Amino acid sequence: MSVLDTPGPCDVAIIGGGAAGVLTAIGLLRGARSALRILILEPSLPLARGVAYATPYDEHLLNVPAGKMGGFPDQVEDFLDYLIHAQAFPGVARDTLAASFVPRWRYAEYLRARLQQAVDSSAAQLEIRAERVLELDRDGDGLRLVLASGQAVQARRVVLASGNALRPLPARGAGSLPEDKRVEAWDFAAVRGIAEHADVAIIGSGLSMADTVVSLLASGHRGRIHVLSRHALMPLPHAKGPAADYDPEPLLAMNLRQRLHALRGHARAAAARGIPWQNVMERIRPMGQALWQTLSCDDQRRFLRHVVRYWDIHRHRIAGSVHAQLVQLQQEKRLVLHRGRLETAVSEGACVRLTAMDLRRHPLPLDVHCVVNATGVEMRAQAMRNPLLQQLLGSGLARPGPHGMGIDSAPDGSLIDADGVVEPRVQVLGSLRIGRLWESLAIPELRGQAAQAAVALG
The missing domain is CATH 3.50.50.60 (FAD/NAD(P)-binding domain)
Structure with missing residues (x-):
């Protein structure tokens, strides 16, 4: 253009x-x-x-299958049409491509x-x-x-x-870290440029963390990866299976506590029928804005204080292949998840010394070669x-x-x-x-x- x-x-x-x-x-x-x-x-x-x-x-990868990513309300499959017309994935059937994370x-x-x-x-x-x-x-x-x-x-x-x-790195001293020791998760080239054997601390455990991990793997990284966040909750995967068929409209008249109780009940009922909880969440996908706007101001504050991180990992899911990589790294002890609040970041020689506080306010020290800011959207x-x-x-x-x-x-x-x-x-x-x-x-x-x-x- x-x-x-x-x-x-x-x-x-x-x-x-x-x-x-x-x-x-x-x-x-x-x-x-x-x-x-x-x-x-x-x-x-x-x-x-x-x-x-x-x-x-x-x-x-996209976090939504290609068949749902059309850019126009009346053309939900338009992105899929584009991929097929452009022969982006020759030999792949339309139905297969529609369900793919490209x-x-x-x-x-x-x-x-x-x-x-x-x-x-x-x-x-x-x-x-x-x-x-x-x-x-x-x-x-x-x-x-x-x-x-x-x-x-x-x-x-x-x-x-x-x-x-992007939110700034939430630590005293973070601004004085040398550029080669502090990387933004959205700087994809810089993440790929991290040394192969460097120990890395990723601050934040959401979607940007997942992006960082797959970038490190793609560039041949072999060091240990520490993930630090206040809740230590990583993104969950999409799942296939029958659609959930409950009526979500009654949720709009409920308060926050009632909604959570109802959704858990729907998830249990769905599991008993072989339907994954992910498909329970899909039923309320078009109602996200209405669910927010029908909460009282106090319940919105409670949501932001107590529920938001749980909502994020259940609502904003990732491709199953990406989730499998995260799980495998954890099983191999190459990715270690820490629950705590970052306090300080200090450059010492070739390393960065991080100090966090765990839930009991006990110090949680980490010595790494590089820190990646994956704290998400401000x-x-x-x-x-x-x-x-x-x-x-x-x-x-x-x-x-x-x-x-x-x-x-x-x-x-x-x-x-x-x-x-x-x-x-x-x-x-x-x-x-x-x-x-x-x-x-x-x-x-x-x-x-x-x-x-x-x-x-x-």
């Missing part, structure tokens, strides 16, 4: 060129009936990579291909600029964006789709280290979402300012809506939000 850089006002400026931003652009291009001018502002090209799909390595980089290619097709057939014009947006302000009937280059852009409407931010807007979000919050054009997570938005995705006034010219997408929607990171949610935004802004 060509990258244009021509000055002038635009009808819609999309801030962020990851999956959410690209899907919104596709929707706008497909729906355009006039020469709409659309601008994507994304500092890290090519488009559609974001955090999830930036990896070029085959070992990083490399994540293929999804970025799919989104770019669909974007190019939309450009080629649209009455609208798409421009792409490798720029970071630092400020957004109201400007008469429109909006004014200030870019890192110092240039200003006028826009009639704006989409905020800036994507995920949810607090003020902690995201994003200059644009800081400016929006500081100016009052935005306010934090419920429980301080993300920024606040109306049911239709419109931004809500510090006075509670809806700003319909700004649409919020993806992880920034997590406080209101909770489930707002995966493709099923993103494709719905992108389609909604395209209709609202077109």
Whole structure:
């Protein structure tokens, strides 16, 4: 795709060129009936990579089967159609491919291909600029964006789709560790560059940890891997089997405690019939946002304090092949799981000395050669280290979402300012809506939000 850089006002400026931003652009291009001018502002090209799909390595698999990853609400199998048309897996039957967990980089290619097709057939014009947006302000009937280059852009409407931010390593002294001893899990090349015999500590035991482990294995790593997290809970695998057939609607009228009790009961009943618990969770997959929004504020806080990690490992599952690698490493004693809270990180010679506290507040020391930050997605807007979000919050054009997570938005995705006034010219997408929607990171949610935004802004 060509990258244009021509000055002038635009009808819609999309801030962020990851999956959410690209899907919104596709929707706008497909729906355009006039020469709409659309601008994507994304500092890290090519488009559609974001955090999830930036990896070029085959070992990083989608966490959802290919047959469910279509980018459009009315075309759930569109990604599968793309793979077959592109002959990405020649000789593999459609049904087999639909149930397969394919490399994540293929999804970025799919989104770019669909974007190019939309450009080629649209009455609208798409421009792409490798720029970071630092400020957004109201400007008469429109909006004014200030870019890192110092240039200003006028826009009639704006989409905020800036994507995920990584939590910082939660340890005193972490910032002073040398670069070769401190690696971010999302820096896939750096993870692969860790020395073969190095002992590694991965801080966090979620999806980013799984990515790190499979990268280490793919690069021939032979050292010991320590995984440290507060709950010591690793992602669980998908499973095949009959579909669960219980009615999930009554859950919406229950409080948090009642819901947990009911789901455990459904899981036991399903197990008695040979149905895996994973398929019990699949029944509530489309209801994630409704389940969150029908909880009281107090129950939402209880969920975040006591339940969220258990929800994560049961809801956000991984491919069975990846889970099998983790289990095998544990059986071989090459991967050791520790439950504790990281306190300090100090560089000493060739090593990093970590100190954690276990549940009984006893010291848990670890000496390793390298530390990988796999603590996951930062949810607090003020902690995201994003200059644009800081400016929006500081100016009052935005306010934090419920429980301080993300920024606040109306049911239709419109931004809500510090006075509670809806700003319909700004649409919020993806992880920034997590406080209101909770489930707002995966493709099923993103494709719905992108389609909604395209209709609202077109």
